[in-house]
Amino acid sequence: MPSYTPPLRDMQFVIHELLGAVDELKTIPAYADLDADTVNAVLEEGGKFASKVLAPLNLVGDAEGCVLDKTTHEVKTPTGFKDAYKQYVENGWSALSADPQWGGQGMPMLVNQAVYEMLNSANQAWTMYPGLSHGAHAALEAHGTDEQKKLYLPKLTSGEWTGTMCLTEPHCGTDLGLLRTKAVPQADGTYKITGAKIFISAGEHDMAENIVHLVLARLPDAPEGSKGISLFAVPKFNVNADGSLGSRNGIHCGGLEHKMGIHGNATCQMVLEDAVGTLVGKPHRGLPAMFVMMNGARLGVGNQSLGLTQVAYENAVNYAKDRVQMRALSGPKRPDLAADPIIVHPDVRKMLLTARAYAEGARALIYFVAVELDKAHNHPDEAVRKASDDTVALLTPIVKAFITDNAYIATTHCQQVYGGHGYIHEWGMEQFVRDARINMIYEGTNTVQSLDLLGRKVLGDGGAKLTAFGKTIARFVKANADNEALQEFTKPLSDLGQKVQAFTMEIGMKGMQNPDEVGAAAVDYLRVVGHLVFAYMFAQSAKIALEKQSDSDPFYKAKLTVARFYFAKLLPEVETAMITAKAGLKPLTELDEALF
Structure with a gap:
């Protein structure tokens, strides 16, 4: 059975x-x-809940x-899930970063993201139930009426109720402009909604009362199209004016x-x-309102993959230190053992270091974006809010796509470390690989994220957001x-920063002549x-490690070594x-459709 030990030292390194x-x-x-x-205390307690309550339920x-x-159309969740959720709610975790106006504790998004990293490492499937509620909360807080906020936000904050996002339909997938679900206005101001949705995570369960x-x-x-979509709040149980539950x-x-x-x-x-x-927000303006939840979910999916990368790495390291097979090419390293x-084998180390580097890089990026998100929402200076919002917009598709791609690579490597045992359920590794694979698909496939980065976030504003980030570097x-x-x-x-400028300009010029060139280059561009x-x-981490490597703490030596591995x-x-992106559209279009 896999184990999980929260990486508190590295989490604290990134944050502090x-x-x-904090400053x-x-x-x-x-x-x-x-x-x-306070931050450290929250992380320590969150780590205990993740490792002791959630992790043992992951294989189950x-x-x-x-x-x-x-x-009855009711869904029963796996053994222990409901009890774990009860503990989660009773201990106040659902209210951690919510506004005190709605009963929340008012902690920064950064702290919530750090806690969720640990929850995702311990049990991604369970964590998705409360995780989706954060997105519903954010969308209603941003676009809901005063009545909707008063009705829903306190219950979503407390965790008594959970939330979902119902977007996709059988025929439309990511292309939401094709959706057919209908909403008919009623005399009392409500709407009667009829249709079918698919792939709705946590759409039904027994963990919350509504x-x-x-x-x-x-x-x-x-x-027609995406400009004709509206957003609606539809509870499982209708809610009476006093907040009590009514009819199904x-x-x-x-x-x-x-x-x-x-x-x-x-x-x-x-x-x-x-x-x-x-109705949430204005008629026919449902997508902008829903994007509050969708963008939050994209950051959350990146965090899911960080969690899986970390837990897969931990278990693969433990296995690699214990499993004996063959001798080192340079001669026995443990002559007291049969092998x-x-x-000790170089390629095993490469696989382990790949996973570790991708975990540490993802943690730094996700926490950085969380700080920028806190500033974008709450900083008193409008110019700071705008700059941080631009940074979050630029980096969101990278958090979602780059980190989830890396997690699939990393978990597959960690499974490989186990050899044949990596395919056996009880070791847990094959589950991490399977769970990691979905993260590349939902909340907009990674190709969609790549198109969003290159088409909207970079070329869409003439490179302003990318240029601003480049200046920071x-x-x-x-x-x-x-x-x-x-x-x-x-x-x-510095060399890569300059190359990215020229690379972006080259792809942009080709895209002006033929927009399909953007589609041909986008995935490589995001990488x-x-x-x-x-x-x-x-590089920033290495600077700190170089300054402190003389300390007795071996943490900094390891930090520097991982940075060197990443660069090498x-x-x-x-x-x-860059070579494959510059190869352009032609190699993709020369083969006639009939010959595929």
């Missing part, structure tokens, strides 16, 4: 040493009383899955998907038959120009920019990615 997050966030009035001891959830009663579905649908006078609403689970991974999370086919809902532990390089020990990191970082961002994070073995991928 790399980001200086950064204390400039925001809402976080004026924040201190490092995968083996049992969820069960639908087709008569579920608030945010549903995309079309009004009778809606224009006309929305139910018609079936559960039998899927490759995350078996412990109910992936539902939802049927709406004159379900009563209320050497496999961690350039300032770091310039500030450390006299630091000779750091040159092994700043020189390749390049993703590595640029990771290289910046690792992983960053060079950018050269291949």
Whole structure:
């Protein structure tokens, strides 16, 4: 059975040493009383819940899955899931980062993201139930009416109710402009909604007394396409004016998907038959309102993959230190044993270090984005809010796509370390691989994220957001120009920054002549920019490690070694990615459709 030990030392390094997050966030009035001891205490307690309560349920959830009663349309979650959720709610975890106005504790998003990293490592399928509620909460807080906020937000904050996002339909997938679900206005101001949704994570379960579905649908006078979509709040149980639960609403689970991974999370086919809902935001403006939840979910999916990368790495390291197979090529390292532990073999070390580097890079990036998100939402200076919002917008597709791609690579490597045992359920590794695979697909496939990065976030504003981030990197390089020990990191970082500028301009010019050139280059482009961002994070970490490596704490030596591995073995991928991106559209279109 796999184990999980929260990486508190590295989490604290990123928060306190790399980001200086407490001092950064204390400039925001809402976080004026924040201190490092409080942050550390929250992480320690969150780690205990993750490792002691959730982690033991991960294999159970995968083996049992969820069960639908087709008569009542109720879903039973795996053994222990409901009790774990009760503990989660009673201990106040659901309210951690919510606004005190709605009963929340008002902690920064950064702290919530750090806790969720641990929950995802311990049990991604379980964590998706409360995780989706954060997105529903954010969408209603941003676009809901005062009545909707008062009705739903306190219950979502407390965890008494959970939330979902009901977007996709059988025929439309990511292309939401094709959706057919209808919403008919009623005399009392509500709407009756009819249609079918698929792939709805946590759409039905037995862990909370009510579920608030945010549903995309079309009004009778809606224009075609994505501009004709509206958003509605549709509860599982209708809610009375006093907040008590009323009759069962006309929305139910018609079936559960039998899927490759995350078996412990109910992936539902939802049927709406004159379900009563209320409009969220303005008519025909549902997608902008839903994007609050979708963007939050994309950051959350990146965090899921960070969690899986970390737990897979931990278990693979433990196995590699214990498993003896063959001798080192340079001669026996453990002559007292029948063979050497496999961690002595270079390729095993490469696989383990790949996973570790991708975990550490992802942690730095996700926590950095969380700080920027806190500033974008709450900083008193409008210029700071705007700059942070731009940074979050630029980096969101990288968090979602780059980190989830890396997690699939990393978990597969960690499974490989186990050899044949990696394919056996009880070791847990094959589950991590299966669970990691979905993260590359949902909340917008990684190709969609790549198109969003290159098409919207970079070319869409003439490169303004990317240029601003590039200047941040350039300032770091310039500030450390006299630091000779750091040159092994700043020189390749600076070189890549300059190459990305020219690379972006070249792809942009080709895209002006033929927009399909953007589609041909986008995935490779995201890999390049993703590595640029990771290289910046690792260079900053290396600077700190170089300054402190003389300490007795071996942590800094390890930090520096992992950074060197990343620059030597992983960053060079950018050269291949730029070559293949520049190869353009022609190699993809020369083969006639009939010959495929």
